[in-house]
Amino acid sequence: MSNHGAIQDKRIEILEAAALIFAGRGYAAARMDDIAEAAGVAKGTLYLYFQSKQELFVSLLESRSEEYVQTVTAWLADCKTVTECIHVLVTLRGQFFVKNQRLAESVSHSVPGFPKDLQIRVWNIRRGLEKPTIKLMQRILPENYPVEPALVAAVVNGAIDYSVGSYLLDDRRVNLEKVARDLEFVLGPGLQEK
Amino acid sequence: MSNHGAIQDKRIEILEAAALIFAGRGYAAARMDDIAEAAGVAKGTLYLYFQSKQELFVSLLESRSEEYVQTVTAWLADCKTVTECIHVLVTLRGQFFVKNQRLAESVSHSVPGFPKDLQIRVWNIRRGLEKPTIKLMQRILPENYPVEPALVAAVVNGAIDYSVGSYLLDDRRVNLEKVARDLEFVLGPGLQEK
Amino acid sequence: MSNHGAIQDKRIEILEAAALIFAGRGYAAARMDDIAEAAGVAKGTLYLYFQSKQELFVSLLESRSEEYVQTVTAWLADCKTVTECIHVLVTLRGQFFVKNQRLAESVSHSVPGFPKDLQIRVWNIRRGLEKPTIKLMQRILPENYPVEPALVAAVVNGAIDYSVGSYLLDDRRVNLEKVARDLEFVLGPGLQEK
Amino acid sequence: MSNHGAIQDKRIEILEAAALIFAGRGYAAARMDDIAEAAGVAKGTLYLYFQSKQELFVSLLESRSEEYVQTVTAWLADCKTVTECIHVLVTLRGQFFVKNQRLAESVSHSVPGFPKDLQIRVWNIRRGLEKPTIKLMQRILPENYPVEPALVAAVVNGAIDYSVGSYLLDDRRVNLEKVARDLEFVLGPGLQEK
DNA sequence: CATGAATGAGAGTTCATTCAT
DNA sequence: TATGAATGAACTCTCATTCAT
Numbered sequence: 001m002s003n004h005g006a007i008q009d010k011r012i013e014i015l016e017a018a019a020l021i022f023a024g025r026g027y028a029a030a031r032m033d034d035i036a037e038a039a040g041v042a043k044g045t046l047y048l049y050f051q052s053k054q055e056l057f058v059s060l061l062e063s064r065s066e067e068y069v070q071t072v073t074a075w076l077a078d079c080k081t082v083t084e085c086i087h088v089l090v091t092l093r094g095q096f097f098v099k100n101q102r103l104a105e106s107v108s109h110s111v112p113g114f115p116k117d118l119q120i121r122v123w124n125i126r127r128g129l130e131k132p133t134i135k136l137m138q139r140i141l142p143e144n145y146p147v148e149p150a151l152v153a154a155v156v157n158g159a160i161d162y163s164v165g166s167y168l169l170d171d172r173r174v175n176l177e178k179v180a181r182d183l184e185f186v187l188g189p190g191l192q193e194k
Numbered sequence: 195m196s197n198h199g200a201i202q203d204k205r206i207e208i209l210e211a212a213a214l215i216f217a218g219r220g221y222a223a224a225r226m227d228d229i230a231e232a233a234g235v236a237k238g239t240l241y242l243y244f245q246s247k248q249e250l251f252v253s254l255l256e257s258r259s260e261e262y263v264q265t266v267t268a269w270l271a272d273c274k275t276v277t278e279c280i281h282v283l284v285t286l287r288g289q290f291f292v293k294n295q296r297l298a299e300s301v302s303h304s305v306p307g308f309p310k311d312l313q314i315r316v317w318n319i320r321r322g323l324e325k326p327t328i329k330l331m332q333r334i335l336p337e338n339y340p341v342e343p344a345l346v347a348a349v350v351n352g353a354i355d356y357s358v359g360s361y362l363l364d365d366r367r368v369n370l371e372k373v374a375r376d377l378e379f380v381l382g383p384g385l386q387e388k
Numbered sequence: 389m390s391n392h393g394a395i396q397d398k399r400i401e402i403l404e405a406a407a408l409i410f411a412g413r414g415y416a417a418a419r420m421d422d423i424a425e426a427a428g429v430a431k432g433t434l435y436l437y438f439q440s441k442q443e444l445f446v447s448l449l450e451s452r453s454e455e456y457v458q459t460v461t462a463w464l465a466d467c468k469t470v471t472e473c474i475h476v477l478v479t480l481r482g483q484f485f486v487k488n489q490r491l492a493e494s495v496s497h498s499v500p501g502f503p504k505d506l507q508i509r510v511w512n513i514r515r516g517l518e519k520p521t522i523k524l525m526q527r528i529l530p531e532n533y534p535v536e537p538a539l540v541a542a543v544v545n546g547a548i549d550y551s552v553g554s555y556l557l558d559d560r561r562v563n564l565e566k567v568a569r570d571l572e573f574v575l576g577p578g579l580q581e582k
Numbered sequence: 583m584s585n586h587g588a589i590q591d592k593r594i595e596i597l598e599a600a601a602l603i604f605a606g607r608g609y610a611a612a613r614m615d616d617i618a619e620a621a622g623v624a625k626g627t628l629y630l631y632f633q634s635k636q637e638l639f640v641s642l643l644e645s646r647s648e649e650y651v652q653t654v655t656a657w658l659a660d661c662k663t664v665t666e667c668i669h670v671l672v673t674l675r676g677q678f679f680v681k682n683q684r685l686a687e688s689v690s691h692s693v694p695g696f697p698k699d700l701q702i703r704v705w706n707i708r709r710g711l712e713k714p715t716i717k718l719m720q721r722i723l724p725e726n727y728p729v730e731p732a733l734v735a736a737v738v739n740g741a742i743d744y745s746v747g748s749y750l751l752d753d754r755r756v757n758l759e760k761v762a763r764d765l766e767f768v769l770g771p772g773l774q775e776k
Numbered sequence: 777c778a779t780g781a782a783t784g785a786g787a788g789t790t791c792a793t794t795c796a797t
Numbered sequence: 798t799a800t801g802a803a804t805g806a807a808c809t810c811t812c813a814t815t816c817a818t
Contacts (some may be wrong), residue, residue, distance in 0.1 A: 007777095026306030028222040038242055042779040044815080053813065061338065077818060102306065106213040113223030126363060155380050158356025159349040166348040169320060182341045186349050189383035201802095226788065236804045238790080312792065395781095417695030420809065430783045435810065455614040490694060500608030500684065514751060535764045539745055541766050545743025547737040554736040557708060570729040574737050577771035614792060624800040635792060740778080 003068065005191045011049050014039045018060050023102040027057055050147050058118050058125075059101060065125045068096045083184050089133060090180040095165045098174055101165075133157050141191070152191070159183060163180055203244050212252045212254050217296040221251055221305075234291045252305075252319075258297060259319045262278050262290045277378050283327065284354050285373040291358045292368055299345050317333055321372070327351050335385070353377060402427045406448050411490040413488050415445055433450050445514075446499075446506050448505050452491060455515045456484045460520045465499060470528055470579050477521060478548050478568040485552045492549070497517055529579070540579070592633050596621045600642050601685070609639055609688035639692070640700050643685060647707045650678045654714045664722055665766050670739065671715060672762040676746045680756055683747075684750050712729075715739050723773065734773070741765060 017039035021030045030051055036043040074094045079085045097104065104146035111122050132154055137149035137156070145152075163183060167174040211233035226247055230237040244250035265388045266286045273279045305316050324347055331343035331350070339346075357377060361368040405427035409418045420441055424431040438444035458482045467473045485492050501512050518541055525537035525544075533540075549570060555562040587672045599621035614635055618625040632638035635653065654674045661667045693704050712735055719731035719738070727734075745765060749756040 029307035031811090036780095042811070043813090044779055045777080048777070066199075112218070112220030123363070130360070149381055150360060151373075151376050152380060154356040154360040155353040155377065156351030158354070158359075160352070161356070162352025164342060165346055165352075165360040166324070169317070179345075180380075182345055183349065185341055186346060186384040187380070190380040205801095221816070225786085237788090237804055243791070318799065394611055398781095411602055412694070414692060414694030416692055431809090432783055432811075433781080436781070441809070490742060500606075502609035511751070518748070527615070531803085535767055538748060539761075539764055540768060542744040542748040542763065544686065544740040546740030546742070546747075548740070550736040550743070552742025553740075554712070554732060557705070567733075568731050574769070574772040580769040580771075613790090618801095625792090626800055629793070630798070644799080 007049075010045075012043070012075070013138045014041065014046060014049055014056070015060050015063055017072075018056055018101075019103070020076065023100070026102060026105070056120055058114070058121050061122065061125050064096075064100050065129050066101065068092070069128055069132055073135075076132055076136050079147060083138060083188060085136055086156070086184050086191075087180045089136070090160050090183055092175050093133075093157065093160050094174065094179060097161055097164045098168070100167055130154070130157060147152065154186060159187060163192050196368050204235070204239075204290075208235065208240060208243055208250070209257055212250055213258070213294075213297065216251060216254065217294070220296065248305075248308050248312055252308075252315050255297060255319050256315065258294050259323050260292075263288070263322055263326060267329075270326055270330050277382060278329055279334060280350070280378050280381060281374045281386075283330070283350065284377050287327075287351065287354050288358045288368065288370045288373060291355055292362070295359075295362055324348070324351060338375050350381060351382060358386075398429070400560075402429065402434060402437055402444070403448050403451055406444055407452070407491065408449065410445065411488070416488065425509075426493075442499075442502050442506055446502075446509050447512050449491060450509065452484075452488050453517050456480070457516055457520060461523075464520055464524050464562060471576060473524055473528060474544070474572050474575060474579075475568045477524070477544065478551075478571050479564050481548050482547065482552045482562065482564045482567060485549055486556070489556055491555075518542070518545060547575060592623070592627075596623065596628060596631055596638070597642050599648070600638055604642065604688060605641065605682070605684040606718040608684060619739045636692075636700055639688070640696070640703050643689065643707050645733050646678075646712050647684065650674070651710055651714060655717075658714055658718050665770060666739070667718055667722060668769060668773075669762045671718070672742050672745075672765055673758050675715075675739065676756065676758045676761060677748050679743055679775055680750070683750055712736070712739060738769060738773075741769060749758065758766055762773050 002089060018030075018035050020038055024030075026125055026153060029079070030053075032043055036046055039046075039075045046056065066172060067148045072089070075088045075092060079088050094194075110184075111119060114122070130150070132155055133153035134149050160183065161177075163179050164174055164176075167179075176177065208229070210225075212229050214232055215229045219228075220225075224247075226237055226240060226337065229250070230240055233240075240250065244253060266283070269282045269286060270279060273282050310317070324344070327347035327350055328344050332347045335343060335346065354373075354377065357373050358368055358370075361373075402423070404424050406418075409423045411417075413422075420431055420434060423444070424434055427434070434444065434532075435436055438447060460477070463476045464473060464479060469478050499507060502510070518538070520546055521541035524540050525540045529537060529540065548567075548571065551563075551567050552562055555567075596617070600612075600617050602620055603617045606612075607616075610633075614628060615627055617638075618628055620626075630640065632641060639675050654671070657670045657674060658667060665668050689708075691702060693701060696704070712732070715735035717736055719734045723731060723734065742761075742765065745761050746756055746758075749761075
């Protein structure tokens with residue numbers, strides 16, 4: 001029997017610890033020592049599972065976004081009306097944003113200095129986070145809707161993230177139910193079939 | 195005659211150089227040596243005008259956002275219809291985003307690890323960037339509009355930034371005219387008086 | 389088996405190297421690079437054993453003074469007459485002064501600019517170096533001796549250090565035997581029981 | 583008429599300011615900016631009067647020790663008995679030590695790294711500070727006194743400095759009268775003619 | 777697989793000194 | 798003489814990475 005499972009377990013433990021540390025202090029201020037301690041392993045062990053601090057960071061982003069994409073894709077498959085869909089999107093993407101706020105921030109701060117291959121992986125992550133929304137727009141918008149689905153998706157995602165962010169900026173607790181209703185009111189009319 | 199002007203000039207030269215370097219490599223990867231070289235001054239000179247790298251960074255953010263806020267406030271004062279206003283907002287905020295992409299990403303996020311006083315300055319910058327849009331919404335939305343102006347502003351700003359960002363992410367040239375028309379089409383209906 | 393011993397060894401090696409460098413150039417002119425090179429370790433290694441240059445310096449003072457205090461305390465316990473005691477004191481304190489001339493000068497003075505906690509440690513070192521002499525004076529001076537033992541100790545220690553220092557100032561080799569005899573002659577009469 | 587006097591005045595003002603700063607923070611932590619500000623002149627002006635920070639420091643030591651030497655020489659010329667002489671010495675040298683404690687400390691810390699010519703000047707200062715005491719001992723000790731006057735002087739000076747220092751170490755106010763009486767009691771018997 | 781002591785390049789910052797005005 | 802903005806060498810300290818055990 002292979003110990004593949006055990007290896008995966010430790011990998012995941014490290015990622016969890018890394019999430020904690022990165023979210024707490026941001027990428028630059030996070031030290032590998034701290035991550036190792038939080039994960040309960042020695043510093044050298046980190047390098048058995050990840051090539052570098054940068055690679056660990058990108059891997060974490062990938063793991064979190066994968067999780068999100070899977071969940072949101074599954075939920076969106078079931079929803080019928082535009083209203084319902086916006087509700088699902090706001091709720092799930094909002095949760096993701098709340099949970100990973102600092103990670104998302106760190107991306108823009110730190111990635112510019114990363115090597116090309118990691119930059120591409122980050123690019124794919126960003127793209128991946130947009131995809132479920134784009135697919136949704138392709139499904140619900142009328143054939144002759146004059147705006148590209150990708151741009152509509154950008155509009156909707158931007159609206160969600162900034163709405164949630166406006167709460168977080170003031171350290172107010174986010175009421176996703178209310179945000180969903182508000183966004184339905186603002187965005188709904190522009191997205192409905194005529 | 196005082197040399198106040200000359201001092202301001204050099205301060206601005208340094209800020210320009212810093213913008214170049216920070217935008218090119220991100221905050222963490224930017225080295226004070228590089229900024230000094232780009233500004234054509236010695237490293238030590240940077241510290242005559244700014245207390246630290248962090249303070250230089252925040253000062254840069256402040257300078258750029260002030261510029262934006264003044265311009266956009268002036269333009270919005272003159273526009274009448276919702277359509278026109280959205281057009282102005284998209285154009286100016288879009289320009290700002292294109293020009294300061296990397297910096298804007300930094301602004302729209304807190305800067306973990308910075309000392310308290312600088313964090314507050316960043317918080318004020320972020321708040322400041324929202325203000326013109328909020329004021330606009332207070333002006334153009336009907337009395338009984340059921341969503342807070344601040345949240346509508348977040349929606350609109352998010353929509354703009356992400357729309358522009360979706361072009362930049364793919365390294366495509368941004369057509370702000372087109373973005374403006376698209377956003378008017380998507381957001382317009384939800385913002386019109388009933 | 390623990391590697392406690394090995395760790396202590398390296399700590400001591402670093403202290404020896406630091407003693408060499410500090411004594412050679414004085415605290416301010418001593419560079420951490422030099423100490424590292426003298427100790428045969430990398431610069432970063434110094435910081436595994438000591439928190440800062442200042443802390444390394446104070447630790448060195450502590451280690452040297454501890455050594456001295458233990459030795460002198462043991463020897464003084466056995467001596468009987470005033471003459472004998474002065475002889476022991478001059479010999480041991482003189483040796484200490486010769487060996488640690490530069491350090492001793494530092495010890496006998498506060499270290500302006502150091503953080504509070506390190507200042508306190510230095511203060512304790514200075515106090516510690518006086519203690520054996522004070523205890524001795526308490527033992528050998530008559531009950532009704534009109535001068536405080538602490539001040540008599542200061543007199544004796546000052547006399548010893550300056551006597552030895554007067555040789556070192558001229559780069560003459562110190563003859564501790566002779567210094568002891570001379571000090572017995574000068575100080576003896578004033579310390580004898582009446 | 584030459585402006586020699588005015589030049590001397592500014593030189594002295596700078597020395598006074600330097601004394602303040604050096605005494606307050608120690609040599610290494612004292613910055614030329616601070617000295618310039620305290621003296622009420624521009625930084626560059628310091629270099630019109632002194633070649634370097636090191637040279638300024640040594641000049642200050644010289645000026646202070648000259649003052650002391652002149653005063654003590656004058657006073658000692660008049661005193662007759664050993665008791666009286668010790669009293670004068672303790673008072674004047676004690677005052678000097680109290681006033682210049684920090685400067686004296688700084689010497690041992692900083693001078694090791696100074697260039698040769700300044701080291702020699704410091705050496706001369708140290709020697710100069712001993713001279714009045716040595717001359718005194720040559721005068722008052724009997725012809726056949728078996729200890730060199732220079733060493734007796736070292737003993738006496740060490741005793742004075744450490745006695746005063748033992749007060750300062752504890753931040754107690756020094757009572758020079760009492761110290762003088764105590765030292766007369768301890769040192770007197772060994773110095774009297776037989 | 778796991779460890780953690782050791783490494784050393786590289787960072788931000790300081791400050792004595794200079795020199796054009 | 799006097800200035801003070803500018804310099805840049807030199808410093809301490811950090812921390813991602815390695816490798817002998």
